[in-house]
Amino acid sequence: MNMMSEAATEKAVNAPADEPVIKMRGKDVCVFYGPKQALYDVNLNIRENAVTALIGPSGCGKSTFLRTLNRMNDTIENCRVTGDITLDGEDIYDQAIDVVELRARVGMVFQKPNPFPKSIYENIVYGPRIHGLVRNKAEMDDVVEKSLIRAGLFNEVKDRLHEPGTGLSGGQQQRLCIARAIAVSPEVILMDEPCSALDPIATATVEELIHELRENYTIVIVTHSMQQAARVSQRTAMFHLGVLVEEGATAKIFTNPDDPRTQDYITGRFG
Amino acid sequence: MTDATISAGVVDAQAPKRRDIRLKKRYAAERRFRFYGQAAIFLGLLFLAILLWTVVSKGMGAFQQTMITVPVEFSQSVIDPKNKRAEDPNVLLMANYPVLARNALVKALGVDPDDKKAVKQVGGLISDSSRVELRSYVMDNPQVIGQTVPVTMTANGLVDSTLKGHIDLNVPEDRRQVSDREVAWINQLVHDGIMSKQFNTGIFVNGASSRAETAGVGVAIIGSFYMMLIVLVLALPIGVAASIYLEEFAPKNRWTDLIEVNINNLAAVPSIVFGLLGLAVFINFMGLPRSASLVGGLVLTLMTLPTIIIATRAALKAVPPSIRAAALGIGASKMQMVFHHVLPLAAPGILTGTIIGLAQALGETAPLLLIGMVAFVVDYPATPMDPATALPVQIFMWANEAERAFVERTSGAIIILLLFLAVMNIAAIILRRKFERRW
Known part of the structure; x- marks a missing residue:
């Protein structure tokens, strides 16, 4: 049974032959905040068109790792990253890579819904506009509609596109943020506990959305909820105290983990 | 169930022992603090009110200015005795306008024109700025020379203060700046409607002046x-x-x-x-x-x-x-x-x-x-x-x-x-x- 679901997952990744496509690769990644080391030699591959869940107790470094993937750590004073992180084989910390371009390719959705205090329309069209992806009103309308449809929000807000995005409910705001992220057509979407500020019904909607987005995007999601990781992800990586404990197919991690720490965590003995 | 009721009853019967958690003191401290705050705010408001009241009560008068409106005779003999104004524009600039103003007021008050001292005092009721006021009036309307036209002039600052009641008239005459005769004239002029307080546009538009009545900001x-x-x-x-x-x-x-x-x-x-x-x-x-x-x-x-x-x-x-x-x-x-x-x-x-x-x-x-x-x-x-x-x-x-x-x-x-x-x-x-x- 487990083997079957794992096989199905592998198939969904639609790898050529049996080899899955690796979208992002982290090799010996260490992160320091000043003198304090937060991540120790993490080696983790992110597969294309799959949802990778990062789990682990608070302060284990999963959010830190997520933020290294689009260099959001650059904005933190004293933060230093060593090791290699590649996107399609290119080192994203290389001088030749521009951080603005990287973030256009690797989008991010944050823990707390953070729409701009502008209209829904403006929220979505902002990214494409600064990147020069839209040239006229028709293209803008188009990108707003497409992004909202993909984020499953269009029907709820189509009559009030020009009302402030901050007037939506929490779940709608988070889907607006997802729509905003996909409006710039990223290749990878990073989600940092996207449902932790939402109620169960809104959470279910966002989870469904993540499930659908997987077909077009590579998704990395940090979550505190083991059930959520099990529901939405195909691959799971377990962090503990800054170390990557174990990484593998979600079904295997949750049923037959190799490491006793993973076993303890998923059965609720700590964390 | 019964146990619970019984035990509850027992507790009630024993008159529950209440811990002293200093409630009275805590509430008293809060009341005291509220009182301090209210007192501070009241004190602040009081000072603000005093300040505003002082400034406004003293300063509102500044927005009114005593003006004198009399028929002035622009006699050619005073302005241009030699009839040379056609050739020399300086004649109109240099003419002795205060005399015109003084004569007009002397006539209005019915003072004897030969009483030199009285005439001089009457002239003192009008501000020196009448020179400028009359001059610019004549320069703008040269045809008035030889005619008698009612003109509004600024009164002297002392007259203004007297009319507004800023000068204590109970002080003996020799120790005050305005004589009894001048006060009588002022009263007569006000009664005749020649002298009146008008809105003071001068304070907004005039520049510096050593005469209070024409000074402005x-x-x-x-x-x-x-x-x-x-x-x-x-x-x-x-x-x-x-x-x-x-x-x-x-x-x-x-x-x-x-x-x-x-x-x-x-x-x-x-x-x-x-x-x-x-x-x-x-x-x-x-x-x-x-x-x-x-x-x-x-x-x-x-x-x-x-x-x-x-x-x-x-x-x-x-x-x-x-x-x-x-x-x-x-x-x-x-x-x-x-x-x-x-x-x-x-x-x-x-x-x-x-x-x-x-x-x-x-x-x-x-x-x-x-x-x-x-x-x-x-x-x-x-x-x-x-x-x-x-x-x-x-x-x-x-x-x-x-x-x-x-x-x-x-x-x-x-x-x-x-x-x-x-x-x-x-x-x-x-x-x-x-x-x-x-x-």
């Missing part, structure tokens, strides 16, 4: 306006740019800490020190003219910069980090993040800080004294390079005058200054309300 308002303009044009962009750089771009290290401490210190530097700096740098070193609003504006800019920088940095700090993360997360550059998202959200705070800084600069006196803005300026300054005064400096100068009419005008000018400040502060509040966004 016109030059001071223009000087203050130029300075506010210079402060706004210089301090706002420089202050906002400096704050954005320090807050968003500069690395946080020992140097930026030092700069921050120094900006905060600068805000606390006594303003007179800025005046000395302006004197040394702008006037002595750079050779800019004294008494010019340009120099005043530059000095006030230096004074206002710390206020604007501190307010702007506080406003930038108050923008939630999630907005910055959102902008960076979809690939905005730092510059785009600041100018598209952070700055618009910080704008109300920046505006408020700027207006409060401007209001502070508008009321500043000490530095302006040092750069020579305590000047007797009669003519409107055409450019910021011309000599001018400022509203608070004008108040300072009038406060030094002894005449009763100047005391009144001092309070009048304070009312004008307070009105400007009130308008600016209300504008700050309205702008903040209007642009404030919730997130």
